[in-house]
Amino acid sequence: MRRTRMLAVAFALMLPAAVILAVIAFTNRGATQEASRVRQLQPLTFAQLQSLPGGDAVLIEGRISPRASAQLRSLVTYVAEERRIDNDLTSVVYHELDRFTPPLVIDLPDGEVPLINSTYDIRNPSASWLNTVEGAIVRYSGFEVGSPVVVIGTLIRTNDGIKIAADVVSGGTRADYLAAQGGAAALPALAGILAVALAVFGLALAYLTLRRTRTAPAQ
Numbered sequence: 001m002r003r004t005r006m007l008a009v010a011f012a013l014m015l016p017a018a019v020i021l022a023v024i025a026f027t028n029r030g031a032t033q034e035a036s037r038v039r040q041l042q043p044l045t046f047a048q049l050q051s052l053p054g055g056d057a058v059l060i061e062g063r064i065s066p067r068a069s070a071q072l073r074s075l076v077t078y079v080a081e082e083r084r085i086d087n088d089l090t091s092v093v094y095h096e097l098d099r100f101t102p103p104l105v106i107d108l109p110d111g112e113v114p115l116i117n118s119t120y121d122i123r124n125p126s127a128s129w130l131n132t133v134e135g136a137i138v139r140y141s142g143f144e145v146g147s148p149v150v151v152i153g154t155l156i157r158t159n160d161g162i163k164i165a166a167d168v169v170s171g172g173t174r175a176d177y178l179a180a181q182g183g184a185a186a187l188p189a190l191a192g193i194l195a196v197a198l199a200v201f202g203l204a205l206a207y208l209t210l211r212r213t214r215t216a217p218a219q
Contacts, residue, residue, distance in 0.1 A: 035181040038152060043174055046111025054157035058164065061173050064147050065105035065112060073129055077101050077169070078142030079122050094139060104169070106151055116156060116163045123170035124180055143171065150174050 041059035049058065068076040081094035101122065104115045125141035126148070143149060150173055153166035170177045 035178060038174065038178055038181065041152070041174075043150070046108045046113065049113065049155060049162050052155055052162075054155050054162075056155050058153065058155045059174060060106060060108060060113060060151050060164070062106040062108040062113070062149065062151070064143055064145055064149060065107045066145050067105045068102075068145055070145070071100055071102075072140055074144045075127060075129065075140060075142045076145055077104065077122065078140045079125070081139045081141070083137040083139060097138065100142075101169075106149065106164075113151075114163045115151065115153070115166045115169070116158075117165050120151075120153070120166035121168050123168055124172055124176060126171040143169070148172060150177050152177075 037057070038059065041057060043061040044052075044058055049060070052058070064076060070076055072078055078100055079096060080098040080100075081096050084093055084095055085091075086093050099122070101118050101120055103118055106113050106115065122142055125143060127144045128139060128141040131138045131140065148171070150168075150170050151164060151166050152168040152170075153164040156163045156165055168177075170180075
């Protein structure tokens with residue numbers, strides 16, 4: 001009877017942990033997929049882009065062109081997030097309020113490439129501004145003219161030349177992006193391994209406990 005109670009306690013402790021780890025692994029799997037996709041792409045020059053037929057996934061490294069106009073102080077594209085205190089009253093979280101992601105032009109060493117869409121994600125912003133003057137505290141994070149960025153998207157051919165439908169505009173280089181994604185990508189893999197380990201350990205513990213209970217001599 002005592003062993004049965006111990007078994008129940010062990011399951012009660014391990015099952016929630018295994019479930020939580022499995023949820024983490026599932027919800028963060030996108031980072032792993034994105035990192036794998038980017039590893040297959042190399043930075044392309046303007047000349048290399050021109051040789052492609054269009055419709056291909058591409059990656060470029062360049063700087064935001066001076067053609068862009070500052071919209072908020074020096075930021076030409078940004079995400080606005082409100083700072084809030086989490087439910088536990090001990091940690092700060094940022095809740096997205098708005099984003100401004102206009103089409104941009106990216107300067108490459110041998111040419112310039114327009115981004116035709118305004119639906120890209122901003123990652124690893126290189127500039128930010130915290131508004132603490134009035135009302136809620138809001139953080140604005142994005143890029144300025146001349147900011148080095150890596151763009152990941154799809155090459156589009158038009159009558160006006162080549163353009164990119166961007167999925168991601170991220171600060172820095174391809175290597176910087178992979179380094180940032182690498183940490184996020186490692187989390188689901190580790191969580192998945194731990195979840196499986198806890199499940200296997202729980203099943204083994206249950207098997208051994210029940211086996212000993214059945215083989216124990218009657219008192």
